[in-house]
Each structure stands twice: as C-alpha cells, then as structure tokens.
Amino acid sequence: MNDTSLNTLVIIETNHPLYEQIAAHHETRSVEDALASFKTYDLVFDLSALRTKKKITLLKELAKTTKAEIITDLTLAWGEMVFKSCPQVTGALSLLFYSPTAAIEYSTKSEKTKQQILEFLKSIERHGVEHTDLKLGFHYPRVISMIVNEAYFALEENLATPEAIDLAMKNGVNYPLGPIEWGQKIGTKNIVDLLTEYSEITEDPRYRLSRELKMTGKNI
Amino acid sequence: MEIKNVVVIGTGTMGQGIAQWFLQQKVAVEMVDSNYEFALKSHAKIFENLDGLLAKGKLQSADVANFKQNIHVKHLEKINPEADLVIEAIIEDKEVKKELFKKLDEILSARSIIASNTSSFPITELAKDLSDKRKNKFLGLHFFNPATIMKLVEVINGLETDKEMSHKLYMWFNARGKVACECNDAPGFIVNRVARNFYGESLRAVETYDLEKIKEVDQVIREVGGFKMGPFELMDLIGIDVNLSVTESVYRAFFDEPRFKPHRLQKEMVDAKRFGRKSKKGFYIYE
Structure with a gap:
C-alpha cells in the first residue's frame, strides 16, 4: 500500500497501461464504481484518461462523494483550468503516456502532496520529475x-x-x-x-x- | 555498385568527416575547397585523426599508411573526371551550390554520380540546371555530424533521380556499417523535418526566457523522454542561429505551414548574439 496511515483509492480503468502494476499495490475502482461508492477515503488518485471538459465533470462529481484530496492524471487535460475549476485537486501527474524510462512528470504546489505523489510513484517502481506551475499541459x-x-x-x-x-x-x-x-x-x-x-x-x-x-x- | 574513388567538395567539419569515413572504407579520396589552404589544414587534421585512432589501437599501422597515400587535396579543375561519386558539402547557399553543380557537370564524365550533402534544399531544385543526361545521376546524400561516428545517411531521391542507382548506393552504405535510409525529396528530408517540433514545442512550453523553466523542460525531456540531451541544451550545442535558420528554411519551403513556424524566443536569442556554446552564451551561460 501507499502510506499505510492513509486510506487511498486509485480510480483507474482496466485498460490503463499501468493497471496491473497499480492494482497489485492499491485499492482500485473504475470511474463508474468510484462515483457509485459511499466508502470514504483520505486520498484519491484519479488516473482516468479524460480531456478537460469530461475531467472537470468527473472531478466535480467525485467531490460530491468524498472530501478526500484528489491527485489527478492531467496528461490529456488543460492543467491550469482543472486546478482553477476543482479546488479539491491538490496535485497532478502524467502516467498515461508510455515512457522509455521510469520517470514520471508531476505538478503540485504543496509539499505534503508532493510527498504523497512521490510515495505513490515509488510503490509502482517509478520516480517523479517536478513540473512547476502547470499551464497548458505536461x-x-x-x-x-x-x-x-x-x-x-x-x-x-x-x-x-x-x-x-x-x-x-x-x-x-x-x-x-x-x-x-x-x-x-x-x-x-x-x-x-x-x-x-x-x-x-x-x-x-x-x-x-x-x-x-x-x-x-x-x-x- | 563499386565506389573506388570519391571527390569531397567543401572541407569544413562535414566534408572532412565524410572524406575520412570514405578513406576508412578503402576508397580513394580527393578533397577540394574554394580555399586551398583550408583544404590542406583539413587534410592534415584527417592525418592527425588517423594517428589518434592508431594510438588508441583502433587502426593498424599498415592501414593508416595506406589511407594516408589514398587522400589528396586538389583544385576543382584537376579532380579525377572519372570519379565514381562526387559529394558536395559546401556552405548552405543554394545559388553557390547550383553554380558548383554546373561546373561539375562539365568536368565529370557521364558515368559520375553527383550528390549533395545539403540539410535542407530540395534535391530536384538543386538539379535544375544540370544537363539532361546528368539529372538522373544526381541525388542527396545527407550525412550527420560527426560523419565518422554517426551511422545515418539519408539517401534522397529527387524527381529525376535514377531510383535503381540510388538503391544501389543505399545497399553500398548499408554493407559498410552505415544505416542508410531512402527517402523522397521534401523539405528537411526525414530528420530535420521530424525533429523540428522537438525544439518548436519545447520553445512554446517555455514561451519567454525563463532559465528555471528551460532547465525544467530539459530535465523532463531527458529523464522522462529518455533523450540524451534536452532541446535547449541541444540548441545551444548546434547553435541557436543554425537551428533558427533550418527552421526558417523548412517553414518557408512548406509555404508557411504553422507546424514549422519559428518561435520569437529563438529570434530574440539570435538578436542578442546568444548563439549557444560557441558564443559562450545561449539559453545557458558557459563560463
């Protein structure tokens, strides 16, 4: 598991390129199941592969079901717009695209979230490279x-x-x-x-x- | 196809590397430059390189002695008119190149192949003023720097190039350790076209001069993308002026296609004479 003191959910579809690796270490749910669930979490990693409009819609719906902080994959979405529209999103990362290395780009303004992202990446044998002040995209x-x-x-x-x-x-x-x-x-x-x-x-x-x-x- | 003797015209970095590579394939080489003294210096530099390879045990002394006897500096008018292949590697100036090709067309026998090492000019256009019998013996052979180490040779067919001949050349290079790639005649060929947005999109990710952001993009592209160098480090190495010039040339040749549009930050750097490593100042400072 990620940080054992945190109750963490990873929202991910089974066709995500890292599904098996992530599911081996974390509790996972599909987008549909996550929205239907009333279970509470401390931290949510949303790895859905969505473009801006659908991503914001999902994150707003998700915010109705949980008070947890959300770290979201913004590979396909407009970074600064998602941060502006969804206050519960404290960090972002880009896990969707295959990379020939084990490094993953991430962005956050909070030291606490940075540590959460780095721990999550470590759990799936990846490490982070920070992208400060995310604008259009990674x-x-x-x-x-x-x-x-x-x-x-x-x-x-x-x-x-x-x-x-x-x-x-x-x-x-x-x-x-x-x-x-x-x-x-x-x-x-x-x-x-x-x-x-x-x-x-x-x-x-x-x-x-x-x-x-x-x-x-x-x-x- | 047999290539036993080659003439390399233009003895700058590229021409020198090309000449040395052919020499090491046991091909007789003639070197020509509009500045004869410069050609002599380049010739001496090849001797020095061969001696260096000998000292490192990468070449045998008998081979080095043979190579040294197999390379000569010539005036253009005195080159072997029966040369199998003549490779032009002079400055990227279309009119100067075309003038040279007209002269070569007159000097060389009908069987000689003429190739340009241009990185950006259309092969069909460079062949425009050649005699009809020569046009099908003209093609692009684009080497990469340093030519003795980098394996790629783009073998470029102009509209009139004899495809059978260029394919035989492609086979000839592949049989000698090069990785030859055949392509048609379009601006930037393969590499200088496909690589344009390695720089262009990175410049747009930064937008204005911001050293911290530049370092960040370089780090991400190296560490996440697995590239050996980041785009800004590479532009500094190539020369920001050279990179801008290639971008402008491809952009113009595609009739202002937005994908190739240069970025104002490149122009700003060039205007400030921040050309990169060669001027000790580019996106980074080198002191």
Whole structure:
C-alpha cells in the first residue's frame, strides 16, 4: 500500500497501461464504481484518461462523494483550468503516456502532496520529475505528440517507409525510439486526443492532426 | 555498385568527416575547397585523426599508411573526371551550390554520380540546371555530424533521380556499417523535418526566457523522454542561429505551414548574439 496511515483509492480503468502494476499495490475502482461508492477515503488518485471538459465533470462529481484530496492524471487535460475549476485537486501527474524510462512528470504546489505523489510513484517502481506551475499541459506528452504527429504527416506524404523514419531518427539524432514505434507504444488514440484538445484550447493550427495518425488512432 | 574513388567538395567539419569515413572504407579520396589552404589544414587534421585512432589501437599501422597515400587535396579543375561519386558539402547557399553543380557537370564524365550533402534544399531544385543526361545521376546524400561516428545517411531521391542507382548506393552504405535510409525529396528530408517540433514545442512550453523553466523542460525531456540531451541544451550545442535558420528554411519551403513556424524566443536569442556554446552564451551561460 501507499502510506499505510492513509486510506487511498486509485480510480483507474482496466485498460490503463499501468493497471496491473497499480492494482497489485492499491485499492482500485473504475470511474463508474468510484462515483457509485459511499466508502470514504483520505486520498484519491484519479488516473482516468479524460480531456478537460469530461475531467472537470468527473472531478466535480467525485467531490460530491468524498472530501478526500484528489491527485489527478492531467496528461490529456488543460492543467491550469482543472486546478482553477476543482479546488479539491491538490496535485497532478502524467502516467498515461508510455515512457522509455521510469520517470514520471508531476505538478503540485504543496509539499505534503508532493510527498504523497512521490510515495505513490515509488510503490509502482517509478520516480517523479517536478513540473512547476502547470499551464497548458505536461512537457513530455506535448513534445512527443508533436514529433509523432509529424512522422505521420511524413508517412501520409509518402516521404519514406515507417521503418526508414524510425531508423533515421534513432541513428541520425539518437532518439531512444523511432517516432512511429513510439506512437504505437503510447497509443495513437492518446496522441489524437491530446492534440485535438490542444487544438481546441489554443485554436492554434500548429496542432492540426495528420490524416494518417487520425485514421490509426481514432475509430470514426 | 563499386565506389573506388570519391571527390569531397567543401572541407569544413562535414566534408572532412565524410572524406575520412570514405578513406576508412578503402576508397580513394580527393578533397577540394574554394580555399586551398583550408583544404590542406583539413587534410592534415584527417592525418592527425588517423594517428589518434592508431594510438588508441583502433587502426593498424599498415592501414593508416595506406589511407594516408589514398587522400589528396586538389583544385576543382584537376579532380579525377572519372570519379565514381562526387559529394558536395559546401556552405548552405543554394545559388553557390547550383553554380558548383554546373561546373561539375562539365568536368565529370557521364558515368559520375553527383550528390549533395545539403540539410535542407530540395534535391530536384538543386538539379535544375544540370544537363539532361546528368539529372538522373544526381541525388542527396545527407550525412550527420560527426560523419565518422554517426551511422545515418539519408539517401534522397529527387524527381529525376535514377531510383535503381540510388538503391544501389543505399545497399553500398548499408554493407559498410552505415544505416542508410531512402527517402523522397521534401523539405528537411526525414530528420530535420521530424525533429523540428522537438525544439518548436519545447520553445512554446517555455514561451519567454525563463532559465528555471528551460532547465525544467530539459530535465523532463531527458529523464522522462529518455533523450540524451534536452532541446535547449541541444540548441545551444548546434547553435541557436543554425537551428533558427533550418527552421526558417523548412517553414518557408512548406509555404508557411504553422507546424514549422519559428518561435520569437529563438529570434530574440539570435538578436542578442546568444548563439549557444560557441558564443559562450545561449539559453545557458558557459563560463
């Protein structure tokens, strides 16, 4: 368990990439079950993979069922907006995207929450890297999503094969993974969701999705 | 395909590395530079590098002696007209390059292949003024710095490039320890295009100059992303001016595609002459 003195719940769906590892160490519930439960907790980790609007709706509903502090995964959501809209949220982290390392980005303004996040990460054999003053979103997901999207634009234009693109990035600029294989490990749907969210928030056309990525990552 | 003799034109960092790599493949090399004295210095530097590899036990003395006999500095007019392959690695100036290719087209026999090591100019455009019989023997061969160590060579087909010929070159490089990747002719090719937002999105995460935020982004990208260097550390190493210039070139070549739009922080750094490590001041201070 996390801190044995705290009664902690992790809200997570069974299809989350870290579900099994987290469920082995923590009490877990799906979003639906968590909202239906009257059990009280001291601390809630919400690892639902939701974009801003649905995330805020969930967190507000959750606040009706518990007085616990909430630490939430904001990989796909607008960080500063969630913090502003949901006072019970004391910290955020980004666990949704596959990373080739064991480090996880997190953000909080409270030392107590920082320790809670670091303990939670330790329990699942991860460690934290702090992101201060979270604005639009976490650094790693936004940078890697843009790289993967561009690789899919290159595929769409028949610039090179997926294998050639991956080999070029690994051998030309020492990327730990090629962008196509990286996107597949993250899940292209997650990248589509993140860039769609950024496009809607910022209205900046730089976040336009590659058609090829959209086809791979979205069930239309 | 047999590549027995190569001419490398332009003997700066890239040209020197390319020349040394071919030499170590037992290919005869001729080095050419518009500044002959500079070519001689580059030639001497290759000798020094070979001696260094010998001292470290990475090369045999007989091989080093053979390599040294196999490389010569030449004036452009005196190069071997029967060269199998001529690689241009001069400054990134489109007009200067095109002028050089016209001269090479006249000097070289019909069988010689001409390649450009350009990092950003379209191959089809560079081939524009070549004779019709040469156009299909022209392609891009984009090496990465340092060319003796970095394995990648982008083999770039212009619209008129003979694909069978470029595929044979691709096989030739792969058989000699390089990782060759074939690609079509689009701005930035593979690497300089796909990597643009490693920098561009990181600049937008920071927005204005803030050293603490810059350190944070670098740390996250290294520790969470598993990259060897963070984007700001890498821009400082490459040169912020060089990085901005490549970004501007790709942005223009894609007719102002927003994904490649340069960021004002890059321009601000260049205006302040904070080019990175080479000026001892970039996103970080180097004293």
